[in-house]
Amino acid sequence: MSTVKEAVEVEVPVRTAYNQWTQFEEFPQFMEGVDEITQIDDRHNHWTTKIGGVRREFDTEIVDQLPDERITWRTISGDVQQKGTVRFQRVDDTHTRVELVMDVEPGGVAEKAADMMGTIDRRVKGDMRRFKDFIEHQGGESGGWRGRITPG
Secondary structure, three states, X not given: OEEEEEXXXXXXXXXXXXXXXXXXXHHHHOOOOEEEEEXXXXXXXXXXXXXXXXXXXXXXXXXXXEOOOXXXXXXXXXXXXXXXXXXXXXXXXXXXEEEEEEEEEOOOHHHHHHHHOOXXXXXXXXXXXXXXHHHHHHOOOOOXXXXXXXXX
């Protein structure tokens, strides 16, 4: 399993950054290789990705979510094995540090080769830069979910 870690500072308040990250169905606008995310309920999402010509579908479960602080998830079915946490840290009234830490288990031969070549790490770094551009140029969040999910 590979661990990928990346952080960006975004020029929006912590509430805005957090709210936008809860809009999972909009991830394809800034995440490379993510074709579609369908939010099933408050805890579950269905992902469709296409990376290196390989299409994958999987389901995730949010296991811990605290508004303006963190969202932690894990895969529960499908071709991809991963878990991760995104944390939101207030820098000041108009800046937020967003940190993503993910553990990814490459599935097939192509994914294992991509992992060894650093492709997964580069993709996550690019996704975080695109999130920064997306939220800063959008002028605010497109929505938000303020519910809390506790591990259990």
